Amino acid sequence: MKKNEEKLSKPVTSTKGPGMKRRNFLKLLGGGILIFFQPWNVADLLAVPQQQRRTLTKDYNAFIHIAEDGNISCFTGKIEMGQGIITSLAMMMADELNVPFERVTMVMGDTDLCPYDAGTWGSQSTQTFGPAMRAAAAEAKAVLLDMASAKIGVPVSRLEVKDGIIADTSNPGNSVSYAQLAKGQKLEKYLEVKPASEEYTKFTYVGKPFNRVDAIEKVTGRAKYTGDLKIPGMVFARILRPPSHGAKLISADVSGAEKISDVEVVRDGDFIAVISGNKDKVDEAIVKIKAEYTFNEMPVSDKTVFDWMVKAESRVSVVRTGGDIEEGRKQSDKVFESEYHDPYVAHAAIETHTALAHMEGEKMNVWASTQSPFGLQDAIVNELKMTRETVRVRTPYVGGGFGGKGAYQQGVEAARLAKLTRKPVMLVWTRDEEFFYDTFHTANVIKVSSGIDKSGLITFWDYHVWFAGTRGAEIIYDVPNFKTTSYSENASAFRVHPFGTGAWRAPNNNSNTFARELQIDMMASAAGIDPLDFRLKNLKDEKMIACLKSVADKFGYVPARTPGNRGIGIACGHDAGTWVAEIVEVKVDKGTGKVQVVRVACSQDMGLCVNPEGALLQMEGCISMALGYTFSEEVHFEGGNILDRGFDTYQIPKMSWLPKIDCVILERKDKPPKGGGEPAIIAVGAAVANAIHDATGARLYRTPMTPERVLEAIKKV
């Protein structure tokens, strides 16, 4: 805090920060005190797709507003989609500023009111944004203390804040509230803050279980999602879609749709839509359009994709290497070669991509379910040849994202229709469209070659990963000779995916963890060593060791060689700065191949846990969601045609699949907080595969482990 004192003593009242063009937020908010801060560094921006990046190096992309009534708001481009940051970030603010939780509001995802933010993903909100916001809040408090000191004539050292009131510790009657200080002010401050890492123990809210602030609205139906909004004169739209990716429209006969009462056909070149004030009418009309297409299918399907990927012309890079693979091979007593497959997986949020757009005069107002309101704003600006000043995107509650709502095509489409028709247009993607235009978790192939010596120590690790990226691809074990080679898409030379792909909860870390942890299990089994002992023997990573030991404790793990007819499996890894270990127990029906997970124990080291209740919810959610990619989720396709377009064939986890779940969050109050929304999803598939092996001796080298595949593997034993 000290570092900034000098700067703070000279209030900056200009509305222009250093080196930036800035909208006049004070004018928008009508007064009070604004504290701008900069939660992102350049490294964070590298994760943002090129087209969504803005020059940000000296920008301030969040601020805290102390309003004239003493209420505190944090304005951020981040959004709430169920992950709970609307609660956890507000808890941090309330603590840092010593105000009651009820007086803190998070204003999120409004491109007019909030400073630029690339998007909400990668478990970054709490670990990167949180500490910066806390530091800014601490600075805001310092500003308020300075002002209070001047106002009531008491040195700052004698002041204390409680419930938003600053008082003289030696004369508590001499006090002034935040509201009184903010009254009549028009003050803006730009702070160079460093994320704080002070002790968290003194906090009222942070670190203690806390229920969601949005819960009451959500259980009563009052919470507004994009699709719940209504503007007078609003029409619903449906857009004519090609039957497969790559198909081109040659002709369309819209007369059938035009005949339906209250329906209007909108056409702009190949872009054809129907609109009506009656939602059922647009559904009826869209299928009446007779359209013809030419097809240009890529010769690949879900059956051939793995072979296709390995043969594809790709960009090859050695991610990390050490020692000498060949030397390690020579030292090996046993060598293991395996190939692992993982298919395309859908995001399948229950709320489909939805947007409402309304053009009033020159201003385009858009409300959208998106993880990237500013990305959508830019896309509309580019596609509709508008300016940023004339496009405002707002983000009501988002009904689940999981990475899938980083894409915002629906928002651009709604804006386009609003511009063409000059009517407020509501576009709710159908479930079919949601599957068709999803940016799937990418399919991938991983080949691992590894060895152990006679004592059960890993001698070498040669890891090749096609199209799963490198998140989770590191060898977490202590291996002298290792090499990780990544093969990624070289789109200009060869297009690999016939449709969109993108980030899916802990992007592809589950694929890498699956391959690594099965390979480890295989070696443990061949060495005749208990899989937990084998891991501990080959690990030096203290965090991983602590997670494994605590999860074994929680589970009541008894060491044994595998397969041991028990159905117990282990896997571990790390993601988003968080370490995680899981032990599962399964029951395998050897007649049908059906596998039921009986229980899961999970231990996590996530640094300081800001909201233990929220973190547990995320861990349980990750584990339950993981049952989908583990057992059933796979997008079937033939060229550009997506064959799974609904929940009839694409099965996501159901209540009856649920195991008993026991979670441990390791006490790390002295460490900065890390990501909590994704890590626990990465190890479930691997732990289950290892448990199936323990139960039956059968090895499955791919997800999802459907009953047919389990049966087939059992037959091979």
Add this chain to the structure above:
Amino acid sequence: MEETIRFTLNGKKTELLTDPSQTLVWVLRNQLGLTGTKWGCGAGFCGACTVLLDGEPVRSCSLPVSDVAGKKVITIEGLEKKGKLHPVQKAFVEHDALQCGFCTPGMILTSVSLLQKNPSPTRQEVIEALDENLCRCTAHVRIIDAVMDASKVMKGGK
């Protein structure tokens, strides 16, 4: 052709001039402003659009509004009584039985119907009753806990 449909909606007699072939979900959401009923798949698979029809959970996306004539419809907005949450709603809040909240109204209504018919369900019965309601954020554990808890509270007459 529009027709007049009469039914009881959240305890109130309702008369509506509407296209009888429209689905109940869009009549509720668009004509009656009851947007707590969500639209998730349009094919009856996800359960987000669940409402109670004469006490039974039904998928309002697959039901023409003409089918509710003369019947009683309860939506999520009809559960609160005099500003007081229904015990199932309260239990969902207390158990953090939701994340994005999009499946929540359907989950709650299906649970209310279960508890009306079976005030003391076993855990397994709760799972079976809710098995066709999908939740992608996977708050499942908390949802089951919440319903079990609500059943205890309701029996106690609280």
